[in-house]
Every structure is written in structure tokens, then in C-alpha cells.
Amino acid sequence: MNVPDDLLYTESHEWIKREGGKVRVGITDHAQSELTDVVYVELPKMDRQANAKEAIAVVESVKAASDIYAPVKGTVVEVNKALEADPGLINREPFGQGWIFVLKIDNADDLKNLKDAAAYKQQIG
Amino acid sequence: MRASEIFPLLLGPGEDEGEEWKSSQRFESFSRGLRHMLPSLVWRVTEAAQKKTPLYDEHVRRGAKMVPFAGWLMPVQYTSIVEEHQAVRKNVGMFDISHMGQLIVDGSDSRSWLNTMLTNNIDKLKVGQGQYTFLLNERGGIIDDLIAYRISDKKFLLVVNASRTDEDFEWLDGHRANNVRLGDRSAHFGGVAIQGPRVTELFVNLPARNHIVDLELDGMPISMARTGYTGEDGVEVFFRKSDAVKFWNLVLEKGKDLGIKPCGLGARDTLRLEMCYPLNGSDLSPERNPIEAGLGFFVDFTKLNFIGRDVLLKTKENGSREKLVPFKMNDKGPPPRPHYSVFENGERIGEVTSGTLSPSLNWGVGMAYITAPHAKIGARIDIEIRGQKFPATIEKKPLYKKS
Numbered sequence: 062m063n064v065p066d067d068l069l070y071t072e073s074h075e076w077i078k079r080e081g082g083k084v085r086v087g088i089t090d091h092a093q094s095e096l097t098d099v100v101y102v103e104l105p106k107m108d109r110q111a112n113a114k115e116a117i118a119v120v121e122s123v124k125a126a127s128d129i130y131a132p133v134k135g136t137v138v139e140v141n142k143a144l145e146a147d148p149g150l151i152n153r154e155p156f157g158q159g160w161i162f163v164l165k166i167d168n169a170d171d172l173k174n175l176k177d178a179a180a181y182k183q184q185i186g
Numbered sequence: 187m188r189a190s191e192i193f194p195l196l197l198g199p200g201e202d203e204g205e206e207w208k209s210s211q212r213f214e215s216f217s218r219g220l221r222h223m224l225p226s227l228v229w230r231v232t233e234a235a236q237k238k239t240p241l242y243d244e245h246v247r248r249g250a251k252m253v254p255f256a257g258w259l260m261p262v263q264y265t266s267i268v269e270e271h272q273a274v275r276k277n278v279g280m281f282d283i284s285h286m287g288q289l290i291v292d293g294s295d296s297r298s299w300l301n302t303m304l305t306n307n308i309d310k311l312k313v314g315q316g317q318y319t320f321l322l323n324e325r326g327g328i329i330d331d332l333i334a335y336r337i338s339d340k341k342f343l344l345v346v347n348a349s350r351t352d353e354d355f356e357w358l359d360g361h362r363a364n365n366v367r368l369g370d371r372s373a374h375f376g377g378v379a380i381q382g383p384r385v386t387e388l389f390v391n392l393p394a395r396n397h398i399v400d401l402e403l404d405g406m407p408i409s410m411a412r413t414g415y416t417g418e419d420g421v422e423v424f425f426r427k428s429d430a431v432k433f434w435n436l437v438l439e440k441g442k443d444l445g446i447k448p449c450g451l452g453a454r455d456t457l458r459l460e461m462c463y464p465l466n467g468s469d470l471s472p473e474r475n476p477i478e479a480g481l482g483f484f485v486d487f488t489k490l491n492f493i494g495r496d497v498l499l500k501t502k503e504n505g506s507r508e509k510l511v512p513f514k515m516n517d518k519g520p521p522p523r524p525h526y527s528v529f530e531n532g533e534r535i536g537e538v539t540s541g542t543l544s545p546s547l548n549w550g551v552g553m554a555y556i557t558a559p560h561a562k563i564g565a566r567i568d569i570e571i572r573g574q575k576f577p578a579t580i581e582k583k584p585l586y587k588k589s
Contacts, residue, residue: 095251097266100543101520103572119572121520123267123543124452 062185063090065156069132069172070181073114076156077132077175080163084172086132087160088120088151091185096122099151102144105162109137113171118161120151133171135164239284240376240430248448255451256349256467258285263450270453271545274416275588277445278382280437281454283422284430287351287372289344289358295365296340303358303493304334305476307486311336316396316411318484320476321346321354322494326501327472328479330354331464333413335398343398345422347466361493376430380437381420381457384444388437392421406433415454417461417584459540460586462512462553468524469510469539469553478506478555480583508536509561512585515550515569516577522552522569529568529575535560538569546586550578 064070069077074092078085093099103119111117111131118129140162144150151159166172176184236259245252250261261282263270273279291300301308306319316335320328330350335343346354355370362368386392389410393399398411406429414420425433438446455465464470464479476485477498485498515522522541527534541552556567563582568575 097263098268098545103520119520121543123456123521123545124262126520126523 062094063156064178064182064185066178068156069175069177070184071130071132071175072184073130075130075132077172078160079172082169083138083163083165084132084135085160085163086129087155088129089181089185090155093152093155093159096120096125096127097152098123099148102148102151102161104140104142104144105137107137107140111135111137111164113174120148120161129161131164132175133164133166134168135166137162138165139163237285239282240427241282241284241378241434244431244434245282245448250448250450253451256285256347258348260285261448261450263452264448267450267452267456268545270447270449271456273445273447274382274418274449274453274457275546276382277447278380278384278388278420278441279447279449279453280434280441281379281381281449281451282377282434283379284376284427285348286377287344287346287348287354287370288375288424289346289351289355290369290371291342291344291358291366292340292369293366294340295363296342296367299363299366300334300342301489302491303361305485305492305494305498306334307489308334308336308342313338314393314397314399316343316398316413320481320484321357322475322492322498323357323472324493324497325472326475326477326494326497328466328470328474328476329357329472331466331470331481333411335411337398349467374427375424376427376433377422377424378434378437379414379416379420379422379454380441381414381416381418382446383419384441384446385418385420387444388441388446389421403433404436408433415463416457417463417586417588418457453545455540456542456545459542459551459553460544460546460584462583462585464510464553465540474510474555475501475506477501478508479510505558507558508555509558510539510553510555511561511563512553512581512583513551513567513569513578514547514581514585516566516579519550519576520571521550522571522576522578527570528554528556529570530560530565535567541569544586551581551585552578556580 074089076089101121105117113133115131116128117131120127141160236254245261250264252259253262304319306317313336316333319334321330330346332344332346337343393412395412409424411422413422521543522538526538528536536554536556538552538554544551565580567578569578
């Protein structure tokens with residue numbers, strides 16, 4: 062299973078890519094392979110403020126609707142509109158074109174609470 | 187075929203009238219709809235106290251995702267629900283149904299007694315033939331939906347839902363007449379459903395629709411029924427537990443060129459929902475009767491005495507308060523799910539019991555109980571999804587028709 066070394070991770074299977082004062086967020090390869098067949102993505106509203114671990118998006122597979130959480134406190138500044146037309150991007154390119162939203166983060170120190178690739182690899186076994 | 191030749195497998199070798207019939211020892215089972223199977227992004231499987239079918243190791247070896255279902259650890263999917271669904275619609279797919287229960291009813295009064303316990307008419311069955319039927323409580327509520335096969339003049343096989351096997355047995359045993367014997371054979375057998383249009387290329391001499399026959403395949407005694415839960419041609423096959431792995435792998439090998447795929451419960455659910463076949467625990471429950479569920483066809487009111495008849499007759503005459511209806515979303519959007527509320531002009535008129543994205547239609551579909559005056563084909567309804575209303579239309583059964 063692909064777990065890129067340059068990303069951070071949450072226990073709930075989001076990946077986080079730091080881009081200056083912002084973070085790009087998606088779900089991991091492991092998560093998409095468990096879900097398979099993503100058929101619908103409910104994106105967060107632009108400018109929405111969220112606390113860490115607050116559910117702000119929904120990814121639906123054929124079988125289940127799964128909440129996607131804000132990994133840290135921040136404000137939604139970008140959402141991936143391409144997922145509305147092609148939710149399968151999450152399956153095909155979970156770490157690339159399948160990103161879900163970008164948060165402007167309140168405090169960079171919050172990122173210290175996230176897992177590195179080694180810790181996430183250990184979690185998913 | 188002589189009557190005595192039918193179904194020696196489930197009767198068991200050397201099993202005769204003198205054998206003492208006992209209910210098999212079971213772990214505590216509990217009812218769980220498919221909707222409870224995937225509580226979070228990644229399935230958390232608690233292996234403790236879950237039973238394993240004789241095919242469990244094969245599922246794991248082939249990389250299936252295992253989830254608890256009705257007290258059993260079952261494969262929900264191997265590769266993808268959509269791929270497995272399409273394999274069944276276009277070619278052929280195989281499901282493990284070893285978790286389902288097999289009850290045997292025998293004895294000189296078995297026929298007349300079963301007719302008081304089940305809604306459909308056992309007398310219509312010739313030896314080797316089966317019928318879909320209901321086991322009801324005194325209130326007409328559905329304990330289980332099942333297939334009853336007549337396997338000899340006075341011997342019947344009931345194939346019941348995994349989650350209800352113990353309950354069915356206890357209910358039947360509690361109402362048992364004097365000259366009737368009841369046995370639970372579930373622990374002795376494995377079973378698979380092989381479904382899809384190319385099943386006819388896999389086997390020769392298939393039994394007629396809804397019939398069951400005994401065959402031998404590569405030295406294995408099997409019982410094969412022309413039944414299923416997918417809307418496609420297909421068979422359900424029962425075999426000795428010890429033959430399960432051999433049978434499973436033999437069929438996958440023989441079916442390779444036909445594009446056969448091992449399939450999980452996920453595809454089983456989307457396939458049955460496209461056909462509007464009910465799932466007990468989701469669309470059926472002890473609080474719902476077959477008339478409300480739109481399944482009155484399987485209730486024979488010409489029988490003057492069966493449990494639940496009075497209540498059902500009243501429902502039929504006065505109309506039910508709610509009805510189970512299939513629906514299709516009007517627009518592309520989030521798929522409907524069980525327990526979502528149904529509205530019409532802002533008034534709450536019911537609740538979704540089954541819902542998914544139909545892989546055949548690539549569209550959101552479902553079934554819902556809604557108040558009878560609103561349950562009209564073509565009526566526009568709204569499904570509430572995370573606080574927002576999405577329009578849908580009540581459809582005719584089935585939701586998917588082969589073109």
C-alpha cells in the first residue's frame with residue numbers, strides 16, 4: 062500500500078500535505094482501497110471554519126457514507142470541484158487529483174499532533 | 187426421478203426414521219442489516235464470537251474484506267462491489283451462502299402442520315419443488331422469509347436467513363404438532379449461490395426454475411436448486427461442509443473462461459435491491475406484514491388456518507397504513523441510505539429501508555415504507571440526506587430491467 066513519506070496522516074485515514082500556511086487534505090490509498098468505488102463526494106463549504114476532528118466532508122461508496130474530518134483547526138479555502146463530476150478520482154489518484162480540500166491553518170504547531178508515514182504504516186499494518 | 191432419490195444429501199447417509207433429531211448447538215447469533223456493516227471509513231472487524239463458514243480461509247486467501255454479518259464473518263467484497271455486481275449481470279458470480287440455515291421438517295403431519303405455519307401453500311409443491319414463503323408471528327409480522335422445498339412426500343427443507351435460523355427453529359419447535367419432527371441441519375452444510383446468465387454454460391442439466399435436484403460433481407454429492415437473489419438465472423448449491431473448499435475452487439476453475447468472479451455480500455445487496463427483493467432486518471421485520479411489504483402474492487388466503495391470517499386479512503381489506511415502495515432519485519447526487527426520512531411537500535411520510543447507488547443504472551435507488559395515500563407509482567417524493575431534500579420518484583418493481 063502506498064504511504065508517501067512526505068505527507069502527514071490522521072488515525073481516520075486522511076493525508077495532509079503542508080503548503081506554507083495551508084494544508085491540502087485527501088484520503089489515503091489504504092482508505093480508498095477499503096471503500097472502493099467512490100460514487101459521491103460532498104465537499105465542504107468554502108470559508109467554513111472547522112476544528113480538528115470535525116466532520117466537514119462526506120465520501121460515499123456504493124455501500125457506505127463516510128465522514129471526512131478536518132485534520133487540524135482551520136478555514137476551508139479551496140475545494141476540489143473535479144470530484145463532483147468524477148468522484149472516482151479518489152480511487153485512481155488518492156494522493157494526487159483526488160485531493161478533497163485545502164485548509165488555511167490557524168496554528169502550525171497543531172500539525173505536531175499528526176502521524177508521520179512510519180506511524181501511519183504501523184497503524185494500517 | 188423417484189421420490190426417495192430426492193435430497194439424500196441433506197437427509198444424510200444412513201439417517202433413518204429412528205434417528206433422534208436435535209437442534210444443533212449454536213453460538214448466539216444476532217440480526218444485523220447490511221447497513222450496520224460499515225460503521226466507519228475502515229471496517230472494524232471483531233473476530234470474537236463470530237462464526238466462520240467452511241469457506242472462510244478461502245475468502246481470506248483470495249483477499250476478500252471480511253465483515254461481521256448476522257453473527258458470521260462474511261466477505262463483503264473481493265475487489266469491488268461494482269465489478270462483482272457487473273460480473274453477475276453479464277457473466278456469472280459465486281457467493282458463499284453457507285451462513286444460511288437449513289431446517290428439515292418431517293413426519294406424518296408435516297405437510298398439514300407446515301401449512302398452518304407458513305403463508306404460501308405447501309400443497310402446491312410437487313416433490314423436488316420449492317416456493318418463497320413467510321413465517322409470521324400472531325400479529326402477522328414477519329419472523330422470516332424463506333424458501334420451502336418439498337424433498338419427499340412428507341419431508342420439507344426450509345432454507346432460512348442466517349440471522350433468523352435460531353429464532354425460526356425455536357418458533358417452529360414451540361408450535362410443533364405431535365406427528366412432526368424438526369431438525370436443524372445448518373451446521374452440517376456449506377452452500378453457494380452461482381448467479382448470472384452464463385451459469386447455463388457452467389452446468390448441464392440444470393433443474394427447472396424453483397426446483398431442487400441431487401447431483402454428483404467430481405465425486406461430491408450436491409443438491410442444486412434453480413433459485414437465487416439477484417434477478418439473474420442461477421443456482422443455489424448445498425454440499426457437505428467438508429466438500430466446501432473443493433467445490434468452491436472447482437467452480438471458480440471451471441468458470442474462469444466465462445469470467446466468473448467470487449462475490450461478496452455488498453454485490454448481493456445491490457443486485458437484490460435492483461430487483462426489489464426484500465432483505466429481512468431491513469425491509470422486513472416482525473413489525474411489518476407481507477401485505478404492507480407488497481408481497482401478498484406469497485400469501486394464500488384460501489388456506490383457512492395459518493398463523494397471522496386474521497391480521498393479514500384485515501390489512502388486505504382495510505388497506506395498510508404504510509406500503510413498501512421502490513424509488514429512484516431524480517438527479518445524480520448522494521445515494522439514498524437506510525433510515526433517511528421521506529417527505530412530500532414538507533410533510534414526513536416515511537423512511538428509507540434500503541438504498542444504494544445502483545451499479546447497473548449508475549443512479550441512486552432504494553425502497554421505503556411510506557404512508558399508503560402517498561404510495562402511488564410516479565408520485566414525486568423527497569429524500570432527506572444530511573439535512574437537505576433531494577427529489578425522487580416512486581417506481582414500479584423491479585428498479586432494473588434487463589434490456
